[in-house]
Amino acid sequence: MIEFQAVRKQYDNGTVAVHELSLSVETGTITVLVGPSGCGKTTLMRMVNRMIEPSSGTVLVGGTDVRERDPAHLRRGIGYVIQQAGLFPHRNVLDNVATVPLLHGRSRQEARRRAGELLELVGLPRELGKRYPAQLSGGQQQRVGVARALAADPPVLLMDEPFSAVDPVVREGLQDELLRLQDELDKTVLFVTHDIDEAIKLGEKVAVLRQGGHLAQYAAPDDLLAEPADDFVTAFVGRDRGYRRLSFVESDRVRPEPVDTVELGTQVATELHWRLALDGDGRPRGWLPPEAAVDGALTEDQLAAGGSLYTEHAPLRGALDAALSAPSERGVVVDADGRYVGVISAEHVLDVIQRHRRKVGQGLP
Numbered sequence: 364m365i366e367f368q369a370v371r372k373q374y375d376n377g378t379v380a381v382h383e384l385s386l387s388v389e390t391g392t393i394t395v396l397v398g399p400s401g402c403g404k405t406t407l408m409r410m411v412n413r414m415i416e417p418s419s420g421t422v423l424v425g426g427t428d429v430r431e432r433d434p435a436h437l438r439r440g441i442g443y444v445i446q447q448a449g450l451f452p453h454r455n456v457l458d459n460v461a462t463v464p465l466l467h468g469r470s471r472q473e474a475r476r477r478a479g480e481l482l483e484l485v486g487l488p489r490e491l492g493k494r495y496p497a498q499l500s501g502g503q504q505q506r507v508g509v510a511r512a513l514a515a516d517p518p519v520l521l522m523d524e525p526f527s528a529v530d531p532v533v534r535e536g537l538q539d540e541l542l543r544l545q546d547e548l549d550k551t552v553l554f555v556t557h558d559i560d561e562a563i564k565l566g567e568k569v570a571v572l573r574q575g576g577h578l579a580q581y582a583a584p585d586d587l588l589a590e591p592a593d594d595f596v597t598a599f600v601g602r603d604r605g606y607r608r609l610s611f612v613e614s615d616r617v618r619p620e621p622v623d624t625v626e627l628g629t630q631v632a633t634e635l636h637w638r639l640a641l642d643g644d645g646r647p648r649g650w651l652p653p654e655a656a657v658d659g660a661l662t663e664d665q666l667a668a669g670g671s672l673y674t675e676h677a678p679l680r681g682a683l684d685a686a687l688s689a690p691s692e693r694g695v696v697v698d699a700d701g702r703y704v705g706v707i708s709a710e711h712v713l714d715v716i717q718r719h720r721r722k723v724g725q726g727l728p
């Protein structure tokens with residue numbers, strides 16, 4: 364259904380986000396792209412609906428080169444779900460979902476009726492339709508995002524870290540819901556995540572990407588676990604095998620290190636490395652990218668968002684998640700009050716797990 368043929372993307376600033384990558388996504392399956400922050404997942408996904416054009420190579424959808432398709436027309440057949448749902452804040456939930464059928468020329472009444480059905484389909488009571496997005500929980504907003512993406516009944520769904528902003532319990536519920544929906548609807552889903560657990564649970568096929576947009580391995584989850592192609596994949600999925608027990612590993616063994624910080628509202632000079640921005644209370648607000656030139660006082664919109672925070676002494680799983688989701692590849696550790704303590708790399712967390720395994724011997728997978 365979707366085919367990437369030697370696709371490459373180099374941005375104007377020289378960054379190679381995707382390096383000659385070939386991959387085919389089978390019709391009616393959930394295929395997951397997984398890998399650390401910045402490895403090119405979003406770039407690859409957005410080439411499917413022409414939000415990004417490849418520098419070279421070809422993307423086929425349903426056997427047709429997407430360059431031959433009118434972008435607006437192409438997108439009508441491709442639902443798109445993003446983190447934080449991307450809902451229109453000033454429209455109520457029902458109208459958010461009804462937008463798509465309206466665009467397709469349905470009457471207002473018909474579009475609303477369809478929107479009501481879709482809300483039920485994703486497990487939301489119809490009464491929620493009258494609320495505004497800000498009046499919903501994060502998990503409910505994501506469901507509305509999924510309902511809206513399904514509104515045109517597109518054969519293809521692109522989902523870019525749709526569940527990563529919600530807490531782990533809600534996230535599991537949403538994953539189960541997606542699997543149930545998929546059973547019923549049989550879409551071709553391309554799903555992006557940095558969470559290997561989520562990839563293994565949802566994917567019929569999983570593509571592991573590494574920095575620079577290289578495809579490290581493309582396989583069914585079982586094969587990925589049984590025969591990781593190289594050290595990178597081993598480390599990445601090894602994480603999953605030990606994962607279920609991570610909560611038993613003493614997280615006190617994690618040793619946060621200092622990193623350069625800058626304070627919001629102050630003047631900062633340009634530097635060649637990532638710096639962590641803190642507010643006046645010492646709480647992390649985001650990362651200032653290398654070479655960022657700040658004119659005047661540092662404000663939040665100059666920061667790279669993303670990266671979950673790891674609270675000291677919490678289960679190790681969160682530490683790994685923080686490291687893998689951060690644009691700087693450093694997970695931010697905070698104390699119980701949410702104040703900056705230090706940073707950790709994924710390698711360090713994996714190291715802690717390894718040492719623990721050796722200590723307890725056969726007890727761990």
Ligand SMILES: Nc1ncnc2c1ncn2[C@@H]1O[C@H](COP(=O)(O)OP(=O)(O)OP(=O)(O)O)[C@@H](O)[C@H]1O
Pocket residue numbers: 374375376378379380398399400401402403404405406407557669688690
């Ligand atoms: N418009 C752009 N101009 C220049 N570089 C970009 C642009 N968009 C992305 N990049 C860079 O391309 C690389 C891949 O980015 P991409 O957003 O595809 O990564 P990702 O795997 O989705 O990461 P994340 O998990 O953080 O969402 C990164 O190094 C990023 O900084």
Ligand SMILES: [Mg+2]
Pocket residue numbers: 404405406523
């Ligand atoms: Mg992304």
